[in-house]
Amino acid sequence: MIRRVSIYALVAAFACATTPGLACTNIALKAKDGATIRARTMEFANLLHSSVSVVPKGAAMHGTLPDGGKGIAYTTKYNMLGANALGQDIILDGMNDQGLSIGLLYFPGFAEYAKATPENANRAMAPHEFGNWVLGSFANVDEVKAGLGQVAVVPTPAPVLNQVQPLHYIVSDKSGKSIVIEPIGGTLQVTDAPLGVMTNAPTYDWHTTNLRNYVNLSVTGVPPVDLGGTTFGQLGNGAGMHGLPGDFTPPSRFVRAVAFSQAEYPSDTAEEAVWSGFHIMNQFDIPLGSVREESGGKPLAELTQWTTVSDMKNMRFYFKTYGSQSIHMIDLAKAFAAAKGEIRQIEMGSEPAIADDSTTFMSQTEAAQ
Numbered sequence: 001m002i003r004r005v006s007i008y009a010l011v012a013a014f015a016c017a018t019t020p021g022l023a024c025t026n027i028a029l030k031a032k033d034g035a036t037i038r039a040r041t042m043e044f045a046n047l048l049h050s051s052v053s054v055v056p057k058g059a060a061m062h063g064t065l066p067d068g069g070k071g072i073a074y075t076t077k078y079n080m081l082g083a084n085a086l087g088q089d090i091i092l093d094g095m096n097d098q099g100l101s102i103g104l105l106y107f108p109g110f111a112e113y114a115k116a117t118p119e120n121a122n123r124a125m126a127p128h129e130f131g132n133w134v135l136g137s138f139a140n141v142d143e144v145k146a147g148l149g150q151v152a153v154v155p156t157p158a159p160v161l162n163q164v165q166p167l168h169y170i171v172s173d174k175s176g177k178s179i180v181i182e183p184i185g186g187t188l189q190v191t192d193a194p195l196g197v198m199t200n201a202p203t204y205d206w207h208t209t210n211l212r213n214y215v216n217l218s219v220t221g222v223p224p225v226d227l228g229g230t231t232f233g234q235l236g237n238g239a240g241m242h243g244l245p246g247d248f249t250p251p252s253r254f255v256r257a258v259a260f261s262q263a264e265y266p267s268d269t270a271e272e273a274v275w276s277g278f279h280i281m282n283q284f285d286i287p288l289g290s291v292r293e294e295s296g297g298k299p300l301a302e303l304t305q306w307t308t309v310s311d312m313k314n315m316r317f318y319f320k321t322y323g324s325q326s327i328h329m330i331d332l333a334k335a336f337a338a339a340k341g342e343i344r345q346i347e348m349g350s351e352p353a354i355a356d357d358s359t360t361f362m363s364q365t366e367a368a369q
Contacts, residue, residue, distance in 0.1 A: 023041075023043040023106075023199075023200065023248055023250070023253070023286065023291065023302055024040055024041055024042055024043055024103070024105040024106060024199065024200065025040060025041050025198075025199050025253045025254075025257050025281070025284040026038065026039070026040040026103050026105060026170050026196070026197060026198040026199070026257070027039050027040070027196055027197055027257050027260070027261040027277065027280055027281070028172055028176075028178055028195075028196025028197070028261070029196075029261060029264060029267070029273045029276055029277055029280075030176050030266065030273070031266065031267040031268065031269055031270050031272065031273040032266050032267065032268050032269070033268065033269050033270060033313075034313065035174075035269070035270030035273060035311060035312070035313035035314065036172065036173075036174055036175070036176045036312050036313065037270065037273045037274055037277050037309055037310060037311050037312065038101045038103065038170075038172045038178075038196065038277075038309070038310045038312065039277035039278065039280065039281050039307070039308065039309040039310075040093055040103045040105075040281070040307070040308055041281050041284050041285065041286075041304050041306075041307045042083070042092065042093065042304065042305050042306050042307070042308070043286055043291075043302045043303065043304050043305065044302065044303075044305055045300045045301060045302050045303075046161070047305070048085040048086060048305055049085070049086055049087065050083045050084055050085050050092075050305065050306060050348050051083075051084055051087075051345040051346060051347055051348055052081055052082065052083055052084070052094075052317070052319070052330060052345065052346040052347075052348060053081060053082060053083075053084040053089045053090075053091055053094075053343065053344075053345055054079075054081045054335050054336065054339045054343065054344045054345070054346065055076060055079070055080050055081065055089060055091070055132070055135075055136070055343050056076070056079050056336060056339060056341045056342065056343065057076050057077055057078050057079050057097075057136075058075060058076060058341070059075065059076045059136070059343060060073070060075055061073075061074055061075070061076060061132060061133070061136060062074070063123075063124050063125025063126060063129055063133070063151075063156075064125065064126045064129065064156045065116055065121060065124055065154065065156060066116050066154060066155055066156045066157070067116075069121070071121060071122070071123070071124035071125050071126075071154070071156075072122060072123045072124060072125050072133070072150075072151060073122075074133065074136065074137060075136075076132075076135075076136030076137070077136060077137060078096040078097050078098055078100075078135065078136060078137075078138075078139065079096060079097040079332065079336045080094060080095065080096040080097070080132070080135035080136055081094050081095070081317060081330065081332060081335055081336075081346075082094015082095065082102075082131070082135070082308075082317065083306060083308055083319065083348065084345070086159065086160045086161070087160075088159050088160070089132075089343055089345075090128050090129060090131070090132060090158075090159075091131045091132055091135060092104045092128075092131060093131075093308050093310075094131065094135060094308075094310070094317065095135065095310045095312060095315070095317060095332070096135040096136070096139075097315060097332055097333075097336065098138075098139035098140065098173075098174075099139075099140075099173055099174030099312040099313065099315065100134070100135060100138055100139060100140060100141070100144075100171065100172075100173050100174075100312070101171070101172045101173070101310040101312055102131045102134050102135060102169060102170070102171045102172075103169065103170045103198070104127075104128065104130070104131050104167050104169055105167065105168060105169070105170065105198055105199070105200060106165070106166060106167065106200050106201075107166045107167055107168040107182065107183075107200060107201055108166045108200070108201055109166070109201050109202075110166070110168075110182070110184070110201045110202055110203055111127070111166035111167060111168065111182075111183050112183055112184055112185050112186055113127065113153050113154055113155045113164075113183050113186065114152040114153060114154050114183075114186045114187070115154070115186065116152075116154040116155070116156075120152040120154070123150060123151050123152050124151070124152045124153075124154045125151055125152075125153060125154070125156075126153070126154065126156030126157075126158065127153055127155075127156070127158075127164065127165050127166070127167045127183070128158045128165050128167065129156075130151075130153055130167070130169060131169070133151065134169075134171060139173075140173040140174075140175065140177070141171055141172070141173045141175075141177040141178070141179055142177070144171050144179065144181075145179065145190055148181070148188050148190065151188075153183055153188060167183075168180065168181065168182040168183065168198075168204075169181040169182075170193060170196075170198040172196060172310075172312065173312060174312035174313050177192075178192075178193040178194065178195075178196045179191065179192055179193055180193045180198055180204040182203060182204060184203065191204050191205065195258055195261070195262070196261065197254060197257045197258050197261060198254075199250040199251075199253045199254040199257065200250035201250055202250075202251075207250075207251065207254045210251055210254070210255070211254075211255065211258060214243070214244070214255050214259070216243065217240065217241055217243065217244060217259055218240035218241070219240055219241070219263045220240050221234055221237055221238070221239055221240055222234050222239040222240055222242075241259065244256060244259055248284075248286060248290070248291050248302075253284055256283060256284070257280075257284070260280045260283055261280060264276050264280065270311050270313050270314050271311075273311075274309050274311055274316075274318055277309040278307065278309060278318075278320070278327065281307045281309075284304070285304045285307070286302055286303050286304045287303065288301055288303040288322075289301055291303075303322055304322060305321065305322050306319055306320065306321045306322065306348060307319065307320050315331065315332040315333060316329055316330065316331055316332065317329070317330045317332065318330075319348055321348055321349070323349075324349055324353050325353075326349075326353045328348070328349065330346060
């Protein structure tokens with residue numbers, strides 16, 4: 001087990017409440033070479049101390065009941081890895097060796113889980129355990145759709161936090177298909193998500209309906225208009241996006257995520273799409289102190305703890321953290337080979353990495369080459 005990551009003491013000072021907020025954003029992009037990538041941010045007010053969990057196929061897993069008992073028992077069919085939290089081998093965002101990817105995002109005020117009963121105990125699991133089950137059991141989105149009836153997601157508290165986490169899920173595969181899965185009225189409701197975008201509450205269908213309020217947005221500048229013989233032109237490029245919401249609420253982030261991901265020029269290759277994914281996700285990065293609340297008289301501040309990008313064609317998982325903007329890459333095949341069939345963790349390095357280029361001069365001749 002690799003040591004947990006520490007960010008800054010300042011972050012810990014803010015992240016002291018017991019009920020954290022979450023403001024995650026998810027997008028998907030397709031490259032001309034057929035690759036699909038999925039990118040997301042992870043916002044949380046309590047430090048997650050995330051590492052990347054590597055879980056091999058053949059691992060014995062089980063769900064957890066609200067009373068602490070064991071729920072569904074299964075054996076993973078596929079190798080999988082992804083970002084965890086608080087030292088637990090619970091994947092919050094990751095992918096498997098078949099190119100299936102999942103993200104767990106907060107869904108406060110709307111998540112309604114199934115009641116745990118003796119009848120569903122042998123197929124029950126906690127909300128935070130759903131990602132492991134999906135990645136360990138299925139190869140593509142269609143299989144996930146067909147298999148959802150096998151499980152019941154019940155209100156089991158998450159380890160360490162000791163609270164039931166209100167979650168919904170976005171699942172994508174290497175073909176480019178995406179679905180959103182939401183616990184509504186005790187059942188898992190599935191919606192096709194061709195745009196590959198998801199944020200938080202309210203429900204996914206509400207967000208897509210809200211997009212109709214922004215059909216006027218355009219990447220193209222606005223032409224001048226004549227008013228009473230006087231011509232008025234835009235003050236600068238970008239007027240076509242005037243009215244794009246810029247705050248950090250889930251509805252506003254959903255609109256921005258659709259606007260930016262749809263406006264992006266298609267990348268030629270998966271690697272270029274990965275770069276585009278990180279650039280787009282920079283638009284949702286929350287600096288410490290920009291989003292605050294109070295809980296029990298204590299400050300509660302969200303921040304973007306990490307950003308991930310999954311390349312589902314080339315089986316590569318990328319990430320950067322709040323403490324280090326350097327992009328790290330994990331090749332799934334190499335990681336699974338190095339793990340040798342055991343559950344392992346890879347540190348998500350978080351120490352600041354600033355290169356000192358003060359003396360790296362070039363001559364005029366070298367610069368011209």
